[in-house]
Amino acid sequence: MSVLLTELQEGILTLTLNRPEAINALTTEMLKELSRVLAKEAPLPEVRVVVLRGAGRGFCSGQDLREFEGQQISYKAHLRNYRSVVEGLANLEKPVLAAIHGAAAGAGLSLALACDLRVAAADAVLTTGFSKIGLIPDAGMNYHLPRLLGYAKALELSLLSPRLKAEEALALGLVNRVVASETFSEEVSKLAQELAQGPTKTYGLIKRALRKSASATLEEMLEYEALLQEVAGRTEDHREGVQAFYEKRPARFQGK
Numbered sequence: 398m399s400v401l402l403t404e405l406q407e408g409i410l411t412l413t414l415n416r417p418e419a420i421n422a423l424t425t426e427m428l429k430e431l432s433r434v435l436a437k438e439a440p441l442p443e444v445r446v447v448v449l450r451g452a453g454r455g456f457c458s459g460q461d462l463r464e465f466e467g468q469q470i471s472y473k474a475h476l477r478n479y480r481s482v483v484e485g486l487a488n489l490e491k492p493v494l495a496a497i498h499g500a501a502a503g504a505g506l507s508l509a510l511a512c513d514l515r516v517a518a519a520d521a522v523l524t525t526g527f528s529k530i531g532l533i534p535d536a537g538m539n540y541h542l543p544r545l546l547g548y549a550k551a552l553e554l555s556l557l558s559p560r561l562k563a564e565e566a567l568a569l570g571l572v573n574r575v576v577a578s579e580t581f582s583e584e585v586s587k588l589a590q591e592l593a594q595g596p597t598k599t600y601g602l603i604k605r606a607l608r609k610s611a612s613a614t615l616e617e618m619l620e621y622e623a624l625l626q627e628v629a630g631r632t633e634d635h636r637e638g639v640q641a642f643y644e645k646r647p648a649r650f651q652g653k
């Protein structure tokens with residue numbers, strides 16, 4: 398059985414981390430496959446949204462702590478394993494949804510933070526976890542956590558690694574919504590379907606603009622927005638959206 402399951406249905410590419418016996422702890426093989434799928438399959442035009450989830454009883458417990466047992470952490474191996482995955486999730490020009498049930502820990506949480514939206518089941522438990530094993534947050538967590546929560550909260554969670562329940566994570570802004578565990582898959586599908594029927598190219602431009610704003614001045618953003626709006630204005634979905642407005646009907650976006 399593959400350590401990463403992929404399924405494309407009605408524009409929704411679902412990627413399921415599949416090592417349930419270790420709460421989907423990340424191995425080199427799994428990260429390599431994730432990186433490949435994000436580079437080769439996710440960008441295809443028939444994919445309108447990507448959902449990242451875990452098999453079994455949790456989302457992801459982070460780096461597999463048994464894979465490199467007794468070995469020194471290697472800067473090179475670490476970058477090789479994680480960089481393309483985190484960049485692949487963050488920079489993909491379409492929405493990426495993390496569907497979190499059970500535990501999301503360490504680099505597992507980092508991957509969820511690199512996604513665009515996070516839906517948590519009521520039973521989810523989120524923890525940075527790194528400091529508990531004497532490591533610093535990685536896999537992009539130092540970038541995403543302070544941008545989502547602000548410096549003070551990001552530092553607190555990084556230093557103390559509390560186990561946050563779904564509702565606590567929601568109150569902090571770490572996840573976008575919490576849904577009942579019983580209807581989790583259904584709610585994730587509903588949101589994924591909504592996104593899959595949206596103006597995909599424009600979604601990609603929205604991501605680009607907000608990502609750029611993390612390191613840009615107001616003047617630079619005004620310039621960049623104008624540029625991206627010109628691109629959005631040339632999409633078929635923009636034409637359809639305006640036409641639908643005139644005709645007082647819902648838009649039928651094709652992602653073009």
Ligand code: T3D
Pocket residue numbers: 418419420422457458459460461462463465470471474475500501502503504505526527530532535
């Ligand atoms: O090399 C580098 O580049 C460094 C990179 C580091 C990146 C990182 O992600 S470091 C952080 C690594 N992750 C952790 O430290 C989290 C470790 N796991 C936990 O804290 C807990 O397991 C959870 C909070 C995730 C879940 O707790 P719970 O009580 O629901 O489950 P459990 O009983 O602890 O785990 C179930 C099984 O999964 C268990 O196996 P067993 O005993 O039934 O055979 C456990 O050992 C295994 N497991 C859980 N996490 C990992 C793991 N196996 C390997 N690696 C794991 N990260």
